[in-house]
Amino acid sequence: MFIMPAVDIKNGKCVQLVQGKPGTEQIVLENPAEVAKGWEDRGASVLHVIDLGGALEEGGNIPVVEDILKKVSIPVQMGGGIRSIDDAAHLLNMGVDRVILGTLAIQEPEAVETLSQEFGSQRIMVALDSKDSQVVVRGWTEKTNQTAPELGKTMEEKGAGGILFTNVDHEGLLGGFKVEPLLELLESVNIPVVYSGGVSTLEDVALLSQTDCYGVVIGSALYKGTLNFEKALDYEK
Template identity: 60%
Template sequence: MSFHKNRMLIIPAVDIKDGKCVQLVQGKPGTEQVVLDDPAGVARNWESLGAETVHVVDLDGALGLEKNTGILKEIIDEVSVPLQIGGGIRSKEYAGKLLDMGFERVILGTMAIENPEVVEELAAEYGSERIMVSLDSRDSRVVIRGWTEKVPFTAEEMARKLKARGAGSILFTNVDFEGLLSGFDLKPVTELVDAVDIPVIYSGGVSSLDDIGMLQGTGVRGVVIGSAIYRGLIDFTEALKYQDIE
């Protein structure tokens, strides 16, 4: 499934930790605010409400632990809309395994930035549209390794480099606002959309329907929503009304 020019997909996030669906504040372990027992059931529920894509994050994978494979397979078996997955994809082999398993798209973070040739190799093998690169920005610089380490590039600079290597889309997270439910700054995402001609998906700090409405004017092709839909701040079915950009 490719992203459409006149649509901004509303994409629910299913974050998995210790076999459960959780939501963390700014990605920090120990800040769980929502804990649900059945990640596959949660993903299935979002599909039944109208989600056209589900965003899966393996938080244990992000910490270097590969222990949720059974749950990931369960989600693939039970959900029929396209699934994209990120979190701890540290090798080309593991990325390939996830794509072969049935995920529509893998989201590469630290590995893509440190070893951009892997993006090139995966894009050549599976097609650019199945390779999404995650650019997490803090204080206008890209951060890696679970947001603990800064690299000397802006998101726009890094997006251009990785698009040239074959990345088919960008997931942009403004870490300054992630999980805080406090809104966000439109300027960084607008600059990124203007910098590259591949789809940009936004994540981080979306906490109201007004926030989604603001993003409509930026040119992003999708918005990932986590905490706000789990805590009832955004009614997911209402959010879906924003998918078609006027």
């Protein structure tokens, strides 16, 4: 199970929001590329980069992502603001190891099929963000009428090579999470699933390590120091 530090970018800076809501910035760091390099230096083997500005339609931060890619040598998976096949292709050609498709994948599943055929399924991940047991899109502002297990099966059939499952109900709150929704998703698909949302203690990491979860994204807990990164790395397997 990979421990994946989150580098969320907004207005050119590394930030942490509560439940993805603008105006709830709790951590603001000036240089995302330096932050990313810091995680690599501390032992991270994968980075999770999100263009929050792109996701919230405030304007992208692609030059910042380019800086990160120049600075680090470990794989970078990236999402946020990927509105078209061309957007995804640009990032993959730029050096992003794996793109994370959210709204685009759910509204246009054919895009997953096209990209996985062109670039390989292992480079295409679909974000399934769950709120009140339903998948939400457009920066977590609109609900769909489908559950993560339902959409997970569909995305696997379309060629997705992985799923990022975010429990929005717990995101950024540092209050732990319920593991049942993740287990339901893991039972429904055969492709790797990365978990995100509410991971705040080593006990949370230990719990996830006992599942078939491929990786875990950790943000606020690392930046606030409530979870020790080096100790979390002990659970990589």
